[in-house]
Structures are given as structure tokens and as C-alpha cells.
Amino acid sequence: MKLAVLNYFTSLITIDNVMRVEESILDGITVYTTIYEESDFATSEQKQAWLSTCDTCEFKESDSCGNCGCLFESLMNLATAKCPIDKW
Numbered sequence: 001m002k003l004a005v006l007n008y009f010t011s012l013i014t015i016d017n018v019m020r021v022e023e024s025i026l027d028g029i030t031v032y033t034t035i036y037e038e039s040d041f042a043t044s045e046q047k048q049a050w051l052s053t054c055d056t057c058e059f060k061e062s063d064s065c066g067n068c069g070c071l072f073e074s075l076m077n078l079a080t081a082k083c084p085i086d087k088w
């Protein structure tokens with residue numbers, strides 16, 4: 001299931017069988033759109049496990065990581081997410 005779609009596709013590029021990028025030409029401008037499948041996103045179980053590790057981490061701030069500065073909601077969006085210091 002494609003979750004992001006842009007009209008006027010010209011080609012689909014797959015990088016390492018993970019990232020799918022569609023290349024489009026709109027009004028003469030090349031536009032690259034990353035395409036995500038449902039399986040690309042972290043499950044709620046994954047996020048809970050990661051968050052429980054963050055809860056005991058010295059870098060945890062209210063809703064973000066004090067090490068990389070990312071909001072947890074953004075940092076943990078994809079199944080391939082990683083802690084910046086490899087705690088999860």
C-alpha cells in the first residue's frame with residue numbers, strides 16, 4: 001500500500017531495497033518523493049519498548065531526546081529508527 005503519491009510519475013527508484021523514491025517532473029522541475037509502505041513504520045509495541053529505554057536514559061527530556069534533539073514522535077516513526085547512542 002502506497003502512503004505517499006505524486007502525480008506525473010516518471011520512474012521509481014529503490015535504494016538498498018528499503019527506500020523507494022519516485023522521480024517526477026512537474027513544470028520542468030524534478031521532484032523526488034519518498035514512498036513509504038505500511039511496513040516501513042514502527043509498530044506501537046516497538047515504540048513502547050524504545051520509550052521504556054528512553055525513560056531511564058540520562059538524555060531524556062520531556063518529549064524529546066536531549067542527545068540528538070529529535071522529538072520522540074519523529075525519531076521513532078520508522079521501523080528502522082535507531083537511538084543516536086545505540087541504546088535501542
Ligand code: SF4
Pocket residue numbers: 053054057058059060061064065066067068082083084085086087088
Ligand atoms: S539517547 Fe537514545 S535512549 Fe537516550 S533519550 Fe535519546 S533516543 Fe532515548
